[in-house]
Amino acid sequence: MTLPCRLAALAIIAFVAAPAARAATPISATVARTMQAFDVPGIAVAVVKDDQVVYSKGFGVDALGGGRKVDPHTLFGIASNSKAFVAVAAHHPRSEFARGSFEFFDIRTGLVHQ
Numbered sequence: 001m002t003l004p005c006r007l008a009a010l011a012i013i014a015f016v017a018a019p020a021a022r023a024a025t026p027i028s029a030t031v032a033r034t035m036q037a038f039d040v041p042g043i044a045v046a047v048v049k050d051d052q053v054v055y056s057k058g059f060g061v062d063a064l065g066g067g068r069k070v071d072p073h074t075l076f077g078i079a080s081n082s083k084a085f086v087a088v089a090a091h092h093p094r095s096e097f098a099r100g101s102f103e104f105f106d107i108r109t110g111l112v113h114q
Contacts, residue, residue: 031059042070 031043042060046053058070068074 027055027057028059035060041065041067042074044070044072044074044076046072 027045027047031045035041035043040060041064042058042062044058045056047055056072058072058074060070061067062070062074062076
């Protein structure tokens with residue numbers, strides 16, 4: 001599995017994990033186990049509650065064999081895996097997609113689609 005795929009899988013797992021399981025384990029311990037399981041050199045984590053970032057931290061480095069220290073603002077290439085993030089978010093019951101209130105602005109035509 002390539003590094004971008006591993007990172008995408010990690011993000012999806014973190015998004016859909018049970019809230020009780022996340023609360024029972026310190027974040028740093030979960031990140032350490034996840035980095036080992038997915039064989040990645042670094043991870044940036046953010047926890048969002050009520051539309052506010054309540055925790056953000058970087059762990060490890062940004063490249064195999066060493067590199068820059070990961071911080072909350074480190075960018076990772078995820079290739080086409082963002083499609084999976086959108087699919088998961090779209091099926092969340094509180095999403096604008098699920099409520100039918102999402103509007104799409106087409107920059108080519110200037111039209112708003114609902």
